Amino acid sequence: xxxxxxxPRHLIKEKRETATLKCYPIPRHDTVYWYQQGPGQDxxxxxxxxEKMQSDKGSxxxxxxAQQFSDYHSELNMSSLELGDSALYFCASSLRGSxxxxxxxxxxxxxxxxxx
Amino acid sequence: xxxxxxxxxxxxxxxxxSLELGCNYSYGGTVNLFWYVQYPGxxxxxxxxxxxxxxxxxxxxxxxxxxxxxxxxxxxxKPSVQWSDTAEYFCAVxxxxxxxxxxxxxxxxP
Numbered sequence: 001x002x003x004x005x006x007x008p009r010h011l012i013k014e015k016r017e018t019a020t021l022k023c024y025p026i027p028r029h030d031t032v033y034w035y036q037q038g039p040g041q042d043x044x045x046x047x048x049x050x051e052k053m054q055s056d057k058g059s060x061x062x063x064x065x066a067q068q069f070s071d072y073h074s075e076l077n078m079s080s081l082e083l084g085d086s087a088l089y090f091c092a093s094s095l096r097g098s099x100x101x102x103x104x105x106x107x108x109x110x111x112x113x114x115x116x
Numbered sequence: 117x118x119x120x121x122x123x124x125x126x127x128x129x130x131x132x133x134s135l136e137l138g139c140n141y142s143y144g145g146t147v148n149l150f151w152y153v154q155y156p157g158x159x160x161x162x163x164x165x166x167x168x169x170x171x172x173x174x175x176x177x178x179x180x181x182x183x184x185x186x187x188x189x190x191x192x193x194k195p196s197v198q199w200s201d202t203a204e205y206f207c208a209v210x211x212x213x214x215x216x217x218x219x220x221x222x223x224x225x226p
Contacts, residue, residue, distance in 0.1 A: 033214070042206060042219045043160070090160065105214065107152075107160040 002027055004093050004108035012114045013081050021076040021111045025093030031055070032074040033105060034066060035090040043090060049074055050096055078113075086115045118143045120209050120217035128223045129197050137192040137220050139207030148210040149190040151181055154219075155203045163205075166190065177201070199226045 005024040013019050025032050031050045035043040036059075045058035049068035060066070063081075068074045072093075078085060089112075092105035123138030141147065151163040164175025171183040181192045190207060202224045207217040 042216045045214060045216075092160075105150075106162065 004091055004106055006089075006091050006108040006111050008111060009109065010112050010114075012116065014116055015081055015083065017081050017115075019078045019081060019113060021078070021089050021091075021113070023074045023076070023091030023093075023108060025072050025074070025091075026106055029093035029095045029106075030072060031094045031096045032068055032072065033092040033094070034060075034074070034076050035092065037088040037090060037110070038084075039087070046076070081115045083115050086113060088112050118209065118211050118215050120207055120215050122205075122207055122217040122220045124220050125218070126221045126223070128225065130225050131199055132196045133224075135192070135194040135197045135201070135222070137205055137207075137222070139190045139192065139217055141188050141190070141207075141209040141211075141215075143188075143209065143211035145211055149181070149183055150208040150210070151175065151179070151190075151192050152206045152208060152216075153203045154206065160206065163192070197222070197224050199224045 004026055007022045011019055023032055033048040034046040036046055037043045046060040047058060047066050048056040052068045064078050066074060066076045088110045090110045091108045094105045120141045149166040152160045153163050154160050163179050164173050164181055166173045166183045174180045179192060179194050181190055183190050202222060204219045204221050206219045209215050
């Protein structure tokens with residue numbers, strides 16, 4: 001079965017550089033979520049999109065922005081990178097519909113970002 | 117505000133021992149409850165979920181969880197763990213929004 005795809009899987013950047021992470025949801029899923037998991041920490045919700053509109057916002061820094069495109073893929077743009085941005089960035093997708101389907105989130109493999 | 121707590125930071129068991137990982141949440145409304153597992157070096161995977169109906173939910177790999185509404189709990193259980201169950205386990209709750217617990221690291225000794 002198709003799963004959530006994230007690219008790249010690994011990314012190394014210098015401080016103050018920019019990075020773009022991509023997420024391709026499971027086909028027919030209309031909602032995308034971004035999470036940040038620092039070393040030894042639980043995933044922290046950053047932002048979510050439903051039908052190309054931002055639906056919820058968590059602890060996303062102002063230096064980060066994200067959007068969901070017409071084909072439902074999403075991109076997380078990170079600027080002025082800091083050492084503390086080094087983390088695993090997960091994307092998850094879900095199908096928003098009946099209550100039974102709400103937020104059964106299927107996670108991608110993550111992008112490991114290292115900021116040097 | 118909605119929150120999720122997990123009782124243990126690190127649990128160490130021998131193979132064949134029984135497992136129970138605690139999860140409590142705070143939210144007054146209707147919730148959906150999830151347990152995710154993260155094996156070393158891998159991404160989060162859904163173990164099981166509860167939306168409604170029978171509060172005892174069976175998931176993959178022999179795991180089950182029981183929703184006790186009066187206690188705001190959703191504890192994960194497995195009668196006999198294996199070395200391959202070594203992983204990080206996250207409880208998550210969807211009420212107002214989707215919130216993860218801090219995780220419990222399970223180490224199973226062969």
